[in-house]
Amino acid sequence: MKKLLTGNEAIARGAWEAGVVVCTAYPGTPSTEITENAAKYDEMYAEWSPNEKVALEVGLGAAIAGGRALVSMKHVGVNVAADPLFTLSYTGVNGGLVLVSADDPGMHSSQNEQDNRHFGRAAKIPVLEPANSQESKDFTKLAFDISEMFDTPVMLRTTTRVAHSQSLVELTDREEKGIKEYQKNPSKYVMIPANARHRHVVVEDRLIKLKDYAESTDLNRVEWNDTKIGVITSGVTYQYVKEVLPEVSILKLGMTFPLPQKMIMDFADKVDQLYIVEELEPFIEEYVRSWGLDVHGKDTFPLIGELLPETIAAKMVQTLGDCSPRETAEPDQLQYEVPPRPPVLCPGCPHRGLFYVLNKLKVTVAGDIGCYTLGCLAPLKAIDTTICMGASIGTAIGMEKARGKDFARSLVAVIGDSTFIHSGITALVDVVYNKATTTTIILDNRITAMTGHQHNPTTGFTVKGEPTKEIDLVLLAKAVGVERVRVVDPFELEGLEKIVGEELAAEEPSVIITQRNCALIDKSRNNPYSVFPGACTGCLRCLKLGCPCIAKEGKKVRINLAQCVGCGLCATVCPSEAIRKEGSAND
Amino acid sequence: MTDITNILIVGVGGQGTILASRVLAGAVQMTGQDVKVSEIHGMAQRGGSVVTQVRYGKEVASPIIPEGEADIILAFEKLEALRWLPYLKKDGSILINDQRIDPMPVVVGTAQYPSDILDIIKKERKEVFIINGLGKAIEAGNAKTVNVALLGLLARCLKIDKKTWLDVIRETVPFKLLEVNLKAFEEGWNSFDR
Ligand code: SF4
Numbered sequence: 001m002k003k004l005l006t007g008n009e010a011i012a013r014g015a016w017e018a019g020v021v022v023c024t025a026y027p028g029t030p031s032t033e034i035t036e037n038a039a040k041y042d043e044m045y046a047e048w049s050p051n052e053k054v055a056l057e058v059g060l061g062a063a064i065a066g067g068r069a070l071v072s073m074k075h076v077g078v079n080v081a082a083d084p085l086f087t088l089s090y091t092g093v094n095g096g097l098v099l100v101s102a103d104d105p106g107m108h109s110s111q112n113e114q115d116n117r118h119f120g121r122a123a124k125i126p127v128l129e130p131a132n133s134q135e136s137k138d139f140t141k142l143a144f145d146i147s148e149m150f151d152t153p154v155m156l157r158t159t160t161r162v163a164h165s166q167s168l169v170e171l172t173d174r175e176e177k178g179i180k181e182y183q184k185n186p187s188k189y190v191m192i193p194a195n196a197r198h199r200h201v202v203v204e205d206r207l208i209k210l211k212d213y214a215e216s217t218d219l220n221r222v223e224w225n226d227t228k229i230g231v232i233t234s235g236v237t238y239q240y241v242k243e244v245l246p247e248v249s250i251l252k253l254g255m256t257f258p259l260p261q262k263m264i265m266d267f268a269d270k271v272d273q274l275y276i277v278e279e280l281e282p283f284i285e286e287y288v289r290s291w292g293l294d295v296h297g298k299d300t301f302p303l304i305g306e307l308l309p310e311t312i313a314a315k316m317v318q319t320l321g322d323c324s325p326r327e328t329a330e331p332d333q334l335q336y337e338v339p340p341r342p343p344v345l346c347p348g349c350p351h352r353g354l355f356y357v358l359n360k361l362k363v364t365v366a367g368d369i370g371c372y373t374l375g376c377l378a379p380l381k382a383i384d385t386t387i388c389m390g391a392s393i394g395t396a397i398g399m400e401k402a403r404g405k406d407f408a409r410s411l412v413a414v415i416g417d418s419t420f421i422h423s424g425i426t427a428l429v430d431v432v433y434n435k436a437t438t439t440t441i442i443l444d445n446r447i448t449a450m451t452g453h454q455h456n457p458t459t460g461f462t463v464k465g466e467p468t469k470e471i472d473l474v475l476l477a478k479a480v481g482v483e484r485v486r487v488v489d490p491f492e493l494e495g496l497e498k499i500v501g502e503e504l505a506a507e508e509p510s511v512i513i514t515q516r517n518c519a520l521i522d523k524s525r526n527n528p529y530s531v532f533p534g535a536c537t538g539c540l541r542c543l544k545l546g547c548p549c550i551a552k553e554g555k556k557v558r559i560n561l562a563q564c565v566g567c568g569l570c571a572t573v574c575p576s577e578a579i580r581k582e583g584s585a586n587d
Numbered sequence: 588m589t590d591i592t593n594i595l596i597v598g599v600g601g602q603g604t605i606l607a608s609r610v611l612a613g614a615v616q617m618t619g620q621d622v623k624v625s626e627i628h629g630m631a632q633r634g635g636s637v638v639t640q641v642r643y644g645k646e647v648a649s650p651i652i653p654e655g656e657a658d659i660i661l662a663f664e665k666l667e668a669l670r671w672l673p674y675l676k677k678d679g680s681i682l683i684n685d686q687r688i689d690p691m692p693v694v695v696g697t698a699q700y701p702s703d704i705l706d707i708i709k710k711e712r713k714e715v716f717i718i719n720g721l722g723k724a725i726e727a728g729n730a731k732t733v734n735v736a737l738l739g740l741l742a743r744c745l746k747i748d749k750k751t752w753l754d755v756i757r758e759t760v761p762f763k764l765l766e767v768n769l770k771a772f773e774e775g776w777n778s779f780d781r
């Protein structure tokens with residue numbers, strides 16, 4: 001049976017078919033749906049781990065114990081997991097272990113654009129790159145075989161276009177692999193220097209065997225056509241090349257580390273001109289150049305952003321007139337301005353009130369990764385920095401240490417509940433330990449909202465929806481040594497402003513927990529509010545909230561009744577009591 | 588690969604474009620053709636500009652549509668129709684929901700919402716259909732079925748029989764909402780007059 005699946009759904013299915021028993025992850029676009037779908041299969045244990053490092057550690061535990069394990073994360077998540085990864089390459093596995101790295105060329109939803117094939121090379125583990133959903137499933141299964149065959153973790157690298165595109169996939173049944181026998185083997189699994197030195201030799205030896213494998217596996221294949229031009233490519237880019245350059249010969253690499261050198265040299269030999277079309281980094285290109293081959297790569301195609309079919313066609317035409325790319329349309333130059341439509345905090349979002357207050361108080365805000373990052377946009381404009389998961393508190397400490405305690409009197413770190421557990425907690429320990437006076441605001445909306453509402457250790461549920469113990473953030477902050485911990489409803493603007501003021505003034509560490517459910521999981525939808533035109537003076541104060549339901553109309557404002565969830569925040573900030581619950585206005 | 592049909596569904600996060608594209612892809616799959624869908628989500632759930640690309644035919648390689656090659660654009664919002672217009676073939680058709688949703692830069696006054704969007708588009712392309720999707724949805728009995736009403740309009744332009752569409756909607760939409768969605772589809776289907 002053929003089913004239309006996204007790359008992520010196909011990877012989850014592939015893991016199930018491959019007999020995987022443990023799936024772990026921290027949610028992150030574009031990887032999130034892998035674990036969401038894996039959790040639907042009863043045969044597999046699945047978890048949202050507090051962060052990617054823990055996810056990999058749980059996965060490697062399962063693998064060493066003899067079960068197959070799938071660990072997934074977005075590209076920047078691998079930075080967090082890199083520490084265990086590099087050593088896992090030395091110990092090897094027992095049951096197969098596959099690490100999915102979902103990269104995001106074009107930064108549709110990420111803070112940078114890294115190419116994680118570099119991680120595969122640095123950790124000396126094989127990297128596979130599927131080009132569509134069918135391959136996502138097939139390569140996942142094959143990756144487990146390779147993992148067990150060569151006793152190594154394997155990286156399955158996808159990109160947003162593979163992860164989120166749907167194409168048809170042939171489904172098959174699950175093959176139970178059972179659990180391999182576990183044998184105590186400290187020289188393999190205890191990486192004290194004496195053991196690790198031996199294991200490094202094993203790693204290098206394994207790499208040589210993997211190179212041979214790369215030459216013979218059908219993961220890498222040539223599609224002969226006209227030999228005037230030969231293109232080496234991988235991942236979704238292969239599909240683009242096939243579409244716009246139907247007449248060229250293609251070497252499609254399903255395995256991009258280690259590379260099949262002989263196969264590439266042979267291909268290069270048989271074509272007149274060699275092109276390497278790859279998204280982001282010149283990863284394949286640098287190898288091929290180092291072998292003395294003459295190629296076109298990043299001299300022709302962009303290094304930055306997603307590589308699009310039309311770009312490939314256009315660049316090939318520019319450099320070489322006779323490769324007859326399929327005709328593409330003339331780009332249409334529109335003559336008018338189309339205003340951008342950036343994402344915004346949802347109507348009724350619990351973060352809105354806090355950012356309104358922070359903006360009003362004109363404090364410096366060290367930010368973090370989550371829905372609340374959107375508080376940086378106009379009109380709230382309340383965030384100064386956003387670096388990576390868990391960075392806000394450490395950033396605030398650094399600012400204070402550099403500029404002094406006075407500066408800290410108008411400085412806060414903001415961080416979400418899930419992000420705080422992910423990697424904020426260690427920095428909060430640092431606040432206390434190293435005598436900073438940082439005010440940390442934990443925006444506790446009871447869910448991991450940005451990635452699509454996943455559970456985390458503060459919500460009381462697992463990825464399979466089973467109830468579990470829920471972490472008490474107040475007790476946790478106190479246990480770390482913060483004495484001033486306060487909980488506040490972010491919709492009570494007056495109280496919130498007062499508390500923020502007091503904690504900023506305090507010359508000791510403090511934690512404020514703003515607690516209210518994310519508007520998208522809050523079931524208590526109230527009557528909408530509307531504007532009583534007679535009372536509205538046109539001061540436009542309410543527009544400062546950045547609620548997408550409130551728009552300017554003439555000199556006054558109007559509320560979109562269909563969208564408004566009745567949170568009442570706009571009524572709170574209106575100085576003229578012109579905003580009232582629907583039903584009470586106009587009468 | 589010239590037998591490929593390229594359809595772009597564009598709108599604002601939260602309008603239900605994804606459900607519409609799933610039904611479309613499901614209907615195509617039932618006709619036995621190859622189909623690929625590309626949607627980017629993440630930030631887009633928060634009221635940003637969203638686009639889903641559906642391609643089908645005998646064999647489809649790339650999941651994304653090059654600029655200027657869409658046969659049809661189904662736009663859930665006027666400004667988004669204008670934003671994605673360059674993707675439409677010169678002789679392609681665009682179906683527009685006559686609804687305005689102000690993006691934040693317009694709300695805060697740093698940008699202008701063009702007032703003559705429909706005129707601009709009509710000048711650029713010949714096949715322009717405008718539908719009051721919200722009106723159709725309300726007639727069907729639920730303002731939230733705009734997406735299925737628009738799908739009904741799109742369905743009328745494609746060579747897939749009506750029964751297939753209805754079957755896929757039955758499979759996709761939760762049972763509680765089925766009746767009103769089938770009605771909305773019908774409203775959209777009947778609003779096509781050429
Ligand atoms: S998803 Fe929830 S937390 Fe995120 S912006 Fe919307 S209401 Fe706010």
Ligand code: SF4
Pocket residue numbers: 347348528529545547548549550559563564565566567568569570571
């Ligand atoms: S009550 Fe006001 S702030 Fe809240 S969602 Fe409605 S319009 Fe927006």
